[in-house]
Amino acid sequence: MKITDKINARKSTDPFFSFEYFPPKTDDGLSNLYDRLKRMSFLDPLFVSFTWGAGGSTAERTTEMCTTAQGLYGLETCMHLTCTNVGDEIVEEALKEAKNSGIQNILALRGDPPRGQEHWTPSNENFLHAIDLVRFIRKKYGDWFCIGVAGYPEGHPDSDNKAQDLRYLKEKVDAGADFIITQLFYDMDLFVEWEKECRKIGITVPIIPGIMPIQGYNSFRRVTNLCKINIPANISKDLEQIKHDDQAVKDYGVSLAITMITTLYEQHNVKGFHFCTLNLEKSVRLILEKMRFVPTEEERNLRRSSKRRPSIGF
Numbered sequence: 001m002k003i004t005d006k007i008n009a010r011k012s013t014d015p016f017f018s019f020e021y022f023p024p025k026t027d028d029g030l031s032n033l034y035d036r037l038k039r040m041s042f043l044d045p046l047f048v049s050f051t052w053g054a055g056g057s058t059a060e061r062t063t064e065m066c067t068t069a070q071g072l073y074g075l076e077t078c079m080h081l082t083c084t085n086v087g088d089e090i091v092e093e094a095l096k097e098a099k100n101s102g103i104q105n106i107l108a109l110r111g112d113p114p115r116g117q118e119h120w121t122p123s124n125e126n127f128l129h130a131i132d133l134v135r136f137i138r139k140k141y142g143d144w145f146c147i148g149v150a151g152y153p154e155g156h157p158d159s160d161n162k163a164q165d166l167r168y169l170k171e172k173v174d175a176g177a178d179f180i181i182t183q184l185f186y187d188m189d190l191f192v193e194w195e196k197e198c199r200k201i202g203i204t205v206p207i208i209p210g211i212m213p214i215q216g217y218n219s220f221r222r223v224t225n226l227c228k229i230n231i232p233a234n235i236s237k238d239l240e241q242i243k244h245d246d247q248a249v250k251d252y253g254v255s256l257a258i259t260m261i262t263t264l265y266e267q268h269n270v271k272g273f274h275f276c277t278l279n280l281e282k283s284v285r286l287i288l289e290k291m292r293f294v295p296t297e298e299e300r301n302l303r304r305s306s307k308r309r310p311s312i313g314f
């Protein structure tokens with residue numbers, strides 16, 4: 001089913017959430033991730049998504065994971081697809097396999113530079129920007145796929161003109177994108193202002209903020225430096241004080257995500273959240289339980305056992 005149809009089918013005040021995973025490099029890693037996926041499916045995400053390795057390095061695994069999540073675990077799946085190092089045939093093959101597996105959602109991206117390369121360079125003149133992928137999918141498959149694209153509340157790092165970056169986003173939507181998932185952010189004011197700008201220039205499709213719970217001090221610094229994400233001074237200060245205590249950093253990550261989601265949900269009418277899970281389970285589950293978006297494990301078990309008990313009297 002298309003993600004946009006699922007969004008429209010729920011009550012507009014109800015929250016929804018999705019989980020993003022990346023393909024592990026080893027078979028053991030893959031088997032662990034499948035176990036995690038099975039457990040996390042009980043949280044009932046609106047969809048799950050799988051990244052496409054920079055340069056198609058894990059392309060086969062991405063398609064395999066998407067097929068398994070959709071077919072075996074019954075999870076609505078969104079396959080990321082990028083323009084990095086792809087010929088028309090690779091794109092066609094990936095889309096054909098997705099369609100054959102019943103996957104109706106594609107996140108169309110330009111892609112990161114492959115490992116070891118600082119700047120992104122096109123390898124196929126048909127795919128210079130994400131918009132080319134959006135157009136390709138629409139041309140070949142009409143309305144069969146629901147297409148998502150990436151948005152950048154702080155502007156894309158390659159672009160020094162935020163207004164132009166936003167116009168490019170609008171062009172992606174006008175070319176046929178149905179929804180937007182944002183780059184992760186920690187400065188909520190930037191997101192709220194950017195979302196208003198999107199609406200002002202006529203972007204009407206759903207915008208789903210990307211949320212990455214902080215899982216470790218070093219990984220957080222690495223990712224935010226790489227993506228050039230602004231870290232508000234109070235968050236930097238809090239983290240500096242606990243950076244040598246891994247559990248304290250994780251706990252902080254959970255409470256920060258709860259504060260962000262609560263503020264966006266209650267004050268800014270944002271109902272959907274896309275979790276960048278880093279293939280981890282616990283923080284995301286705790287956040288959803290504490291937000292009361294999902295029952296706790298204890299409540300789930302209680303419900304299960306009361307369903308098993310024979311009813312009396314009625």
Ligand code: FAD
Nearest residue numbers: 051052080109110111112129130150156158159168182183
């Ligand atoms: P584009 O929309 O093409 O934008 C890239 C740059 O080109 C921007 O500076 C933009 O301003 C400019 N631009 C856009 N359109 C035009 C145009 N028509 N003419 C001239 N300039 C233009 N990377 C991966 O490799 N694999 C993944 O699975 C993956 N998943 C992601 C998921 C999310 C939610 C996000 C936010 C990012 C993801 N990325 C992934 C990273 C992404 O590929 C990079 O951020 C990449 O640098 C830009 O991708 P894009 O699709 O936004 O590109």
